[in-house]
Amino acid sequence: MSYAKVLAVGLTGVTGHVVAVEADLALGLPAMTLTGLPDTALNEARDRVRAAIVNSGRTWPNRRITVNLLPATLPKHGSGFDLPVAVAVLASAGELPPAPLDGVALIGELGLDGTVRPVRGVLPMAVAAARAGLTHLIVPAANAREASAVPGLTVRAVDTLHRLLAYVRDGGALLDPPPPDDAPSTSMPDLADVTGQALARRALEVAAAGGHNLSLLGPPGAGKTMLAERLPSILPPLSDADAMEVTAVHSIAGALPADGRLIRRPPFQAPHHSASVAALVGGGSALARPGALSLAHRGVLFLDEAAEFSTRALDALRQPLESGRVTIARAHGSTEYPAQVQLVLASNPCPCAKPAGDTACECTPLVRRRYLARISGPLLDRIDVQVTLNPLRAAHLMTDTTTEPSSAVAARVAAARAAAAARWSPGAWQVNAEVPGPHLRRPPWRLPVRDTADLRRSLDSGALSARGFDRVLRLAWTIADLDGRPRPDRHDVNEASLLRLGDHR
């Protein structure tokens, strides 16, 4: 036999595709050609595959070898094709019977010594294999657990090329995926730890309920970071489809949790302000690595000390925040990853990070304004909820005992979200933050004049922009949802103005 075909899986963004790997042997000078849009990593595959075959005790066919990846139009990235290429070459040389791998897809990178090494993105590859109707998948041992999260697929694993060849030739044993850990999922920080800061706590709850972006401004030690870290604890768990999608992104980043389970809680990403643009939005050659923005997909992206981020970094976030997707441009086309995040900013009101009014702070009003302008330009525009925290008083810290746990707040958030989703279901919006402003200003959702009188005055006096007006309306609906009212009343509108305006515009 001088021709063989083996199945593999490739990735475009977070979408996998079943790929056919064909090998053909012909007379002529010994050489190996790879066709079908291979990237550099695939060219390197040639050398790895050859060494791995020889070091697994097999003979490398001294013929003219052509390996072709189909469909040719699909860009192929990464090292996961090593294993299927090796098997296709050996099968075309007649060294392997084809039957055992009929309808089975292979994924794996090869070490020169013939070990099978893990690759990134196996979860979305397994999803694609199942969707294409395949029932069996063979993956690197270290990726077996993530692949087995996909229903309807029998996943077996290999640690060496030798083991796979022994299986195909002689029916040797493959490895089984390890069961998921039973260890309880790591506990999240809880709102019960936060004392005082009633306004900021309310802002956090409203942001969670309506899916609104949030900005927390305040002096050091007021609890900004503490509060932001607790947002995921009051958000609803991910749906099955979202859990699969979020875990797929983390799989491509090589950042899956060790317990081998699907990610079921909204993720929380807090990149440092010194993080590179690539770390924020993603990048790298071959299989591009998703950045913090995509790892936060369907969860929270927290920019702590937001005013310290570089202008370049903040600019790079702008467009993806708008579209909910990141496009990473690369040599061969571009890769797209999802990035629908809830944004939380925290910042000190001035660059010296001393409490306002503190005698130690000598920043002029101009310096303070410039400092905040760093975030207000590109991002603050997208923030519905903006609140200022006051310094925490010792008296509060010692005596305030009304600290509600996250579970109680999460229950209200869930009820509010259900009310909003039911109301907007004809428009396909899930949360109030997604509803376009004009929609809220038209019947039947327009609020009566008596309830919006103050707001209109602010608009007319120039104290509020038209966009700010819409944001207050959206917040008012969220507040009504939280408090179980079918429509916002005057008080809801006033509270919404308070949460929107804080005192930094």
Ligand SMILES: Nc1ncnc2c1ncn2[C@@H]1O[C@H](COP(=O)(O)OP(=O)(O)OP(=O)(O)O)[C@@H](O)[C@H]1O
């Ligand atoms: N509201 C609060 N309730 C209980 N503890 C608090 C509160 N605020 C601050 N703390 C304590 O102070 C520490 C610092 O809080 P946190 O890091 O959230 O402040 P911050 O506002 O982010 O300050 P910075 O501007 O310096 O980053 C916390 O770890 C906690 O121990």
Ligand SMILES: [Mg+2]
């Ligand atoms: Mg902080």
Ligand SMILES: [Zn+2]
């Ligand atoms: Zn200062």
